[in-house]
Amino acid sequence: MKFKLLFVICLALFPAMKAQKTKSLFNGKNLKGWQVLIGDAEFKVEDGVIVGVSKATRQSTFLATKKEYTNFILEYEMMVGEGLNTGVQIRTQFDDVKKHLFGLQVEGDDSERGWTGGIYDQGRKGWRYPLTYNPNAKNVFRKGQWNRIKVVAYENHIATWLNGVHVADLLEETVETGFIALQVHSAGKDKEGVENKWRNMTITELNTAPDFSQTTAPTISYLTNKLTDAEKKDGWKLLWDGKTSQGWRGAKRDDFPEKGWSISDGILTVHASGGGESENGGDIVTTRPYKNFILELDFKFTKGANSGIKYFVDTDLNKAKGRPLDVSFKF
Known part of the structure; x- marks a missing residue:
């Protein structure tokens, strides 16, 4: 996939x-x-x-x-x-x-x-x-x-x-x-x-x-949140539609966080939390699981920021606030 x-x-x-x-x-x-x-x-x-x-x-x-x-x-x-x-x-x-x-x-x-x-x-x-x-x-x-x-x-x-x-x-x-x-x-x-x-x-x-x-x-x-016909034919899918929170939820909740994240101009942004781990909205996860895949994305972060992409996430194993147990790729 x-x-x-x-x-x-x-x-x-x-x-x-x-x-x-x-x-x-x-x-x-x-x-x-x-x-x-x-x-x-x-x-x-x-x-x-x-x-x-x-x-x-x-x-x-x-x-x-x-x-x-x-x-x-x-x-x-x-x-x-x-x-x-x-x-x-x-x-x-x-x-x-x-x-x-x-x-x-x-x-x-x-x-x-x-x-x-x-x-x-x-x-x-x-x-x-x-x-x-x-x-x-x-x-x-x-x-x-x-x-x-x-x-x-x-x-x-x-x-x-x-x-x-x-x-x-x-x-x-x-x-x-x-x-x-x-x-x-x-x-x-x-x-x-x-x-x-x-x-x-x-x-x-x-x-x-x-x-x-x-x-x-x-x-x-380099187009924004769009796939070519060739990419679609090869099995690529957009993991995020670039406009809404559809397909995503908070790691410790059933819906998308009300604060800490914003969507604007085709960009998904997590806001500063004052250095707290998984604060100000916490992590977000896809609403469906994935096993074998190739993932591609563009990312940008401000000076001093600490973030990453988590995969093979289990939102039930870790009971800490806002943060699931996972394997991650750190930025």
């Missing part, structure tokens, strides 16, 4: 996409429609190619479109300089006051790690789809050559392809709007002057859902 206690999870079924107009993001001549945000690395145009020149600095430089996009198919060719790390930002924003850029990035990676086509949340959450999720795609990247990238972003669903191979399949928790940007990553002195290159950049804005039925990469989801 499989079930999930999730504050972040999945979804995905889409009809076929209607024909929509494809536009070039780069005119092949100059950087009209683009602007440099933070950093001082050089971007230039040579022979119909955008060239980003690596500079020994601690700060990355980004060349961003002046227009923002939400749902689209983005295609481009990229040549990553030897030993460099780069990427293309999508749905990205820039805080001009804090000089802070944040948003999803489609990775370009010339290192032995080989995570090109993976998805990273720049300036915010870090890796969303590292290629540890799809290790077979690590060998698709062609070092020292042009590589073809395709990105499909529609609502919460984002998928990438590298040289025709499906690399990443991501379901994000939020739908964002933002610009496209090219990155020249911060680098050491040994990488000074090494170049990243981009060409044949096109975008097709979508007003209807594309067909994701041919995706082959493992799906990773």
Whole structure:
């Protein structure tokens, strides 16, 4: 049996996409429609190619479109300089006051790690789809050559392809709007002057859902308290519905505690008890028992907090107030 206690999870079924107009993001001549945000690395145009020149600095430089996009198919060719790390930002924003850029990035990676086509949340959450999720795609990247990238972003669903191979399949928790940007990553002195290159950049804005039925990469989801059709088929169940106390009760009572716990915005929270063991509402348990299972959940706690997940709980053996006898995984 499989079930999930999730504050972040999945979804995905889409009809076929209607024909929509494809536009070039780069005119092949100059950087009209683009602007440099933070950093001082050089971007230039040579022979119909955008060239980003690596500079020994601690700060990355980004060349961003002046227009923002939400749902689209983005295609481009990229040549990553030897030993460099780069990427293309999508749905990205820039805080001009804090000089802070944040948003999803489609990775370009010339290192032995080989995570090109993976998805990273720049300036915010870090890796969303590292290629540890799809290790077979690590060998698709062609070092020292042009590589073809395709990105499909529609609502919460984002998928990438590298040289025709499906690399990443991501379901994000939020739908964002933002610009496209090219990155020249911060680098050491040994990488000074090494170049990243981009060409044949096109975008097709979508007003209807594309067909994701041919995706082959493992799906990773960060949606809130939802299961994908694939997860349901595999036997996963939500252990908590994200809205009510249904399926849960106090460890020493037949109903849900009236105090000490709260449910809001898809998050189940236990409140401070002043350091007392199982005080202020006590522990909560599922209303039905489980024996053989895989349990997954997301958790977060404040500084100094002490909590855990208990399993194989017997609420009758321990007579102490609010706390059953159990085996537990401590946080």
